[in-house]
Amino acid sequence: MTNEEKKYWIGFSCVPGIGPKKFKTLLKYFGSAEKAWKGDLREVGFKEESIRNFNNFREKFDFSSYFLRLEKLGVNSLILEDKNYPESLKQLEDAPFVIYLLGEILPSDELAIGIVGTRKITGYGKQVTESLTADLVSNGLTIVSGLAYGVDYAAHSTALEMGGRTIGVWAGGLDTVNDGFRKSLVEKILKQKQGTIISEYPLGFEPRRTTFPQRNRIISGLSLGVLVTEAAEDSGSLITAKCAVEQGRKVFAVPGPITSSLSAGTAKLLKEKAILVYNVKDILDEINIAVREKGLAAREILPENENEEKILASLKNENRNIDEIAKITRIEISQLSGIMAILELKGIVVNLGGSVFGLGR
Template identity: 40%
Template structure:
């Protein structure tokens, strides 16, 4: 596409005044997007645009400079997918309010593969961390590409698991995706790793657009809209992850949830989703069966965890896929907590154990 046309796509998207499918209808009344952008009130109403929207458009378009929007695109080295192009994600086109365009950095080809959303609370429990690690790993093992929102908490665990496996993942942001604006800032390096590992970061917001509160519900509709289904691994009753689940239902996509302890508030949201009809997930097979996907790996291979010393062997023998507190390990090994903690830190750095937080650990398989 020529820059002359692209700059107006960028300007219309920044304006956010026309719903996507309406925009394509109105666009057909003009010879070019430049004519549409500069149209008079009469020309706009002749294109079946209501008087109110036409007035709003004329009054606000002067606040946006199409040339500047194009300059930002190149300055920050961003790419863009336009709604009327064949490489725009097909599943996203099916939702009621797909964005006019998507800004992206990374491998756009994965947007046409089988995507699966995994989301959850920012403040997770050790249980939530453990099941998210395990289920994300199994999803990866079965060649489903995880989609999440790069937020702190469960989203970070999902993306980091993919990066650790050198497997692509899709991160959908509620802000610009230029280096200066990626949010949260603590996940800037993770965003770069996602791109390096053949993944992609995407957003409907242009460069330098800050992360505002109302952007995140809008972002969530894209997470679910890109995906065959959405899994909530852990969520409180008012978690933003539940917004993603509700969007998935509206978009006629499958919703999955992991049941959790009734004594933990971090499981209130997921337990309630199951009451409302979400599919219960205890293994990846529950997801594959519901989506009618074959299991790519019938028998998962357990990694050989080879200790480097007798001290490591003693600790590894106390660990399994079940969570264990450091006090239990120290008691079984008859060693001080300080000693066990130092050994566990080394094992974690070697990628042999998972630190679930709150001094709970599992064997990494």
């Protein structure tokens, strides 16, 4: 394909209302994106309003200016027919005909798991997400998520901490992603060269309520399967799970406390035959990846003295506040606080807030 033809593919990605389905229709009828751009859309039977909107956009759109903006921001683009376009995404019937990227996709990113869930993450959800993410990264998988707060953030951050790769799928133009808490996350991913940020939306496109569910099909499309670690019954992460089913991907869910409304979504998925996840092996077995036992053994939590052994034993089956730990271990609070601080620095325990502790990764 010539660069000139590719230019018009990218041009169509900027046209409001032209998605994969309409672009496919145009390409089939006109034979090329260039001919479609310069042609009369009445021939294809588009509605009068769509034709009028396109004609107005075409008159005003400046290719040179747009490509200059892409270059200044360091944004790359791949069209559906490029050899570097992700193969797993290419398989989708509604695959984006253009994707924009910050960073680069590597061949190893074909081995990826999507991790999604609630934005209102609990201590339990954070612990589970971090633990499973760390184990997946230790077994060579790339982590795909949606750059949202909560489960998404925990998954991306843990992948980075573990030295793994992560892909963030954004619901707007890549010039709109550097806001709030996402700014430092995106900067880390790109500065450390540990992943990429992807969007099907052009520069200048602000994320909308409707584009978040739309981007979910890309999260699942880039993944061998989707893991939901914690979610309410109306969570958007269930849309990602639905996309995964429709795309023939595996859906995994972590059971949670029945007293928590943020476990209702995962419970629903499990009733609908999602694969129950107790540990990382449940995922790896389903996607036919052998467990790297050495990697997991290296992260096994081992106490260094009798007091640490007592503390870890008290946290084996549930999270506890410091008063409960003191009562069970019979260690004075003054001494216990110091030990907990050391264990926290080692990453052996985590403070889940309100002096409640759980086992670390």
